[in-house]
Structure formats: C-alpha cells, structure tokens
Amino acid sequence: MARTKKVTITLPAELLESMKTHTDNVSGYLTELAERAERRRLLREELDRYQGEFGTFTDEEMAEARALLHGAEEIGRAA
Template identity: 50%
Template sequence: MADTTRITVTLPTEQVAELRRLTDNVSGYVAEAVARQIRHQLLGEELRRYEEEHGAFTDEELAAAQARIFGAGGHDESASAA
C-alpha cells in the first residue's frame, strides 16, 4: 500500500454533496483528481520548456498531436462543450 498522509481540506458544501453522490470513496476520488491535476501542470511546464528551447509548435505539429490524442476528428467534442 502506498504511503498516505491525512489532511483536512475545506470544500463548498455543494461539492461535498456531489462527491458523496458520485462515490463512497471520497479520499480515492480526490486523490485521483489531484494526481490528474499534477500531471496536467507538469506536462504544461514541460511543454513550455520545450518551446523555450526549440520554438513554438507549428500549426501542423499541433494538428498532428490533436489527431493522435483525439483521433481523426482532431478535437474533443466534450471539451468544446465545457
């Protein structure tokens, strides 16, 4: 089992109610969300470092990356609805 540390967080009441509706393992749910956010931030930092060293990504490079991530459509329909 991974090492854990108990912490206390304060969340809006509505979010806590929704969390409890969605899962019976709030700690696990929150841990997954935090891990996802950390990965997102680290990836963003790495992409910024890459662009500082090699220059901005071209439109073609961005389109190719989107195609690999989201498939032939080139974009995530659920993300554009947010």
C-alpha cells in the first residue's frame, strides 16, 4: 500500500458537495485528480525538453499523435 500523509485542504462548499454526488471517497477522488495533473505536468516537461533538443513537432507528427491518442477521426480535425 502506498504511504500516505493526512493533510487539511480548503474547498468551496459547492465544489465539495458536487464531488460527494460522484463519490463517497473524496480523498481518493482528489488523489486521482492530483495524480493525473502530475502525469500531465511531467509529460509537458518531457515534451518541452524533447522539442528543445530536436525541434518543434511538425504538423504531420502532431496529426499522427492525435490519431494515436484519439483515433483516426482526429486526423481531419488536425488539418
């Protein structure tokens, strides 16, 4: 089991109530959201590092990435 640490956070009441309509584990819900945000941040850093070293992604590379991530229907939107 992952090591955890108890913290106190402050949320707008309306946001907390909205979260409670979707889950009975607000802590787990917030952990999942924070983990996703951290993965996006790390990926953004890696993509920025890669482009700094090898140059900006081409339109073709971006279209291919969108197709891999979202399916072939994204190819038309990338144009």
